[in-house]
Amino acid sequence: MTDREHSMQPHFIRNIIEEDFASNQLRQLVTRFPPEPNGYLHIGHAKSICLNFGLAWEYRGRCHLRFDDTNPLNEEEVYVDSIREDVAWLGFDWGEHLYYASDYFEQLYQYAVELIKQDRAFVCSLTPEEIRQYRGTLTEAGTESPYRNRSTEENLDLFQRMRRGEFAEGSQVLRAKIDMGSSNLNMRDPVIFRILHATHHRTGDAWCIYPTYDFAHCLSDAEEGITHSLCSQEFEDHRPLYDWFIEHLPVPSRPKQIEFARMNLTYTVLSKRRLNRLVEEGYVDGWDDPRMPTLSGLRRRGYTPGAIRNFCDMIGVGKSESLVQMSMLEHALRDDLNYRAPRFMGVQDPLKVVIVNYPQDGEEELEGINNPEDESMGTRGLPFSREIYIERDDFREDPPKKYFRLAPGREVRLRYAYFITCVDVVKDDNGEITELHCTYDPESRGGSSPDGRKVKGTLHWVSARHCLDAEFRLYDRLFTKADPTREEKKGVDFVQYINPDSLRVVSGCKVEPALRGIDSGTRLQFERKGYFCLNGDSRHEPLVFNMAVALKDTWAKIEKREQGGASVSS
């Protein structure tokens, strides 16, 4: 991470940390990113990752990566691997500080025993349904469990037998003894250990009782010396409970929980459940489909870690739930890639152009600049010959107003090559344009004329004899509604709003030969089109390029407006 990327935008969490340092309550900042290994990370998680690791980096503290693996029913090793990969890819380093809540199972068990001895926890033999009924409702107080006043000895014995596996799942639980009349449901004698006869991905069959989130999370934080435990807002109601455990147990440190708002992104979904449906029901091609907002999907799409970090920085950290426009994410990518992506020429919909006054078998090499924003990226050779391909959309027989590309009798520039003038349009029997005849001005070699003559348009092109075949995969928003989740609340299944044109596969594309042999994953700009990324499995022709994001297109905007089209939304 560089300083350029890390702006120091003020936000309430940073303010709290500043105050804690100022009042000498804090010597070193310690944060943590605590994913449950039960799914893949997405852009929403990136916000939390960047916040936690970013703050630790900024204040010379440290950030732990801790897997919150207290529920063996939905956790798997594959998820821990992908999460580690994604966090590292984003550019963060947890150093030696990789932890698992499951590392603390024995300690957590001892803490529970301590609570029983303090008469602050009891084994409850109510059934799950009974527990629910006894809990009361939002507006009515709960009822105390008939098992609430078991003796310490009996509780100790029962809890030990729970651990030994003497009971069936669901028959007993350990509960904290707090207040069944609390208006905060989390304080109505919450369950802190439950029986699960399941194999855990790390502890195997060593345990058959597992701590709940509320019990494990705060104590894990305390064990690790976390100073600021940042979580999303839905845990705000849990904070009194978090503090209750910290207060009553002999923990080595006293972490502070601070909640911030989750982010939503337009035209996509970010909940595990919905993302899972997209994959399970085949609407996308897996978790790393380039249309997915998962980190693996964004990576395959061509997003850079720097772009995602900048995006997270841009959106800020607050307490009000946001619906961030996709245009912000796209801006962050363009902004990053503009400086680092090498430029190439690629024609999506080829239209043959014959340079009639160019030598029949002539051939020469022109020079192209790899990145106008960064001279150190050098130049490359561009083979030129009598027959080339240009973009079909760069020619209009009857050019509309403000169109300054090629048209009959009009002169334009071929980027880094020559000025050409269209002298003839060749069509087939159906009236389809099959090729263009143009003349070139030998004096304009390189792209400028010694007489100072100006042209309005510059076109990208490839030499027909030298170009490579390619396939472009053009991605668009996954949904047709900015907030498919909101629509869902009106009773419509969000999959109804999946964009049928979110993927357009275009074959028959032609790209310049310098692209031969580039590595998969390489990010580049096809000039005048957008930023692309060579797809992972693309070794031979046709080369497959995923479009990460299109370049801004002022002409498309003008054309749409002239036609009275609707404005583009984000």
Add this chain to the structure above:
RNA sequence: UGGGGUGUAGCCAAGUGGUAAGGCAACGGGUUUUGGUCCCGUGAUUCGGAGGUUCAAAUCCUCCCACCCCAGCCA
């Protein structure tokens, strides 16, 4: 009709008693061998609403409205 949280421009977001930052988007203009980039300019008499305190309020007080979260032995 319980509790917790949030409301500042189309979106994100600073600001916490002294007269509304910044970014994205949009719209003008300049530069340009990418209709890209870059540069310049344009937007809130007003901060969910209504009252009140004050010389002074987005900031303090009162009432109201809207939205989000909570009744898993999920996290």
